[in-house]
Amino acid sequence: MPHFWVINHASKPLMTMIRFATALRTACAALLLTTAAPFAAQAAPAAPAPVDNPAQHPTFTVRVVGKGRPVLLIPGLTCPGAVWDETVARYRQQYQCHVVSLAGFGGAAAPASTDKLLQNVRDQLLGYIKAQQLQRPAVIGHSLGGFVALWMSATQPEAVGPLLIVDSLPFLAAIQNPALTAEAARPMAEASRQQVSQGRMPAAQQRLMLASMITDTARQTVALRWGQQSDGRTVGQAMYDMYTTDLRPDVARIQQPVLVLGAWAAYQPYGATQESTRAIFEQQYARLPQHRIEMSAAGRHFLMWDDTQWFFAQADAFLKQRPVAAQ
Numbered sequence: 320m321p322h323f324w325v326i327n328h329a330s331k332p333l334m335t336m337i338r339f340a341t342a343l344r345t346a347c348a349a350l351l352l353t354t355a356a357p358f359a360a361q362a363a364p365a366a367p368a369p370v371d372n373p374a375q376h377p378t379f380t381v382r383v384v385g386k387g388r389p390v391l392l393i394p395g396l397t398c399p400g401a402v403w404d405e406t407v408a409r410y411r412q413q414y415q416c417h418v419v420s421l422a423g424f425g426g427a428a429a430p431a432s433t434d435k436l437l438q439n440v441r442d443q444l445l446g447y448i449k450a451q452q453l454q455r456p457a458v459i460g461h462s463l464g465g466f467v468a469l470w471m472s473a474t475q476p477e478a479v480g481p482l483l484i485v486d487s488l489p490f491l492a493a494i495q496n497p498a499l500t501a502e503a504a505r506p507m508a509e510a511s512r513q514q515v516s517q518g519r520m521p522a523a524q525q526r527l528m529l530a531s532m533i534t535d536t537a538r539q540t541v542a543l544r545w546g547q548q549s550d551g552r553t554v555g556q557a558m559y560d561m562y563t564t565d566l567r568p569d570v571a572r573i574q575q576p577v578l579v580l581g582a583w584a585a586y587q588p589y590g591a592t593q594e595s596t597r598a599i600f601e602q603q604y605a606r607l608p609q610h611r612i613e614m615s616a617a618g619r620h621f622l623m624w625d626d627t628q629w630f631f632a633q634a635d636a637f638l639k640q641r642p643v644a645a646q
Contacts, residue, residue, distance in 0.1 A: 395462030423553025
């Protein structure tokens with residue numbers, strides 16, 4: 320996950336958990352309902368350009384590109400919306416891309432308050448969908464963005480369409496111990512929040528960590544810059560919120576097809592296999608009604624960068640899904 324750049328600030332148990340977590344996340348690669356009707360089969364009528372009111376969502380900004388059915392793209396920890404540039408370039412002729420950049424990440428101004436940060440992001444994104452009159456948009460989320468996408472759909476299943484989850488889990492803290500509860504994870508999460516909030520990781524250490532998540536060195540440099548420009552207090556709070564929020568039971572409320580793309584190859588030296596990774600993802604997503612899991616053979620955490628053709632092949636098929644009719 321993009322937020323792994325802070326592991327060296329955390330305890331050794333947390334470091335071990337997070338290193339292994341990236342591989343395990345990759346097993347959830349393609350939650351796809353093969354019987355769903357095509358998402359793009361019925362052309363949507365031309366919609367007027369959205370009129371945004373940023374005051375309604377102080378935890379993020381949105382850049383709207385393209386035309387067609389709406390797709391919301393949410394980046395991972397420390398990453399701005401620019402992480403989706405290649406994805407937007409591919410789809411802007413077919414879809415209206417609403418590209419989210421979270422406050423405090425990648426050089427964006429930090430939010431005035433981090434209290435209940437990810438819950439506020441969730442609620443304000445749902446409010447944005449309503450205010451812009453987006454008809455059940457597909458949501459693509461990477462890492463922390465995938466977690467937020469799941470939370471949005473579990474909270475208001477009728478508000479969003481199909482979900483494409485890129486290397487993320489409903490409850491990261493339980494990756495090694497499925498019996499772990501959010502309450503039991505709180506002390507570890509609090510220690511991590513305090514350590515991360517005190518300052519950014521040295522660039523040399525961060526680059527070493529990014530090498531386990533991104534193959535291309537030029538891309539590593541880009542992600543390194545974003546990490547160094549991110550606000551430590553915001554990053555620490557976002558991690559805390561993820562580690563203390565267990566969505567495993569909540570995903571049962573999600574009504575839409577979900578495609579989860581996962582990566583595992585970078586963590587093979589730690590003992591991970593494709594089969595063991597898939598098993599952990601299956602366990603975490605067990606209550607999700609409509610899902611299929613696919614894993615990249617060689618890609619690392621940033622799958623849209625690391626295994627681009629495979630990612631687009633999966634995303635192309637997924638975006639042909641349509642939202643299930645409102646219940």
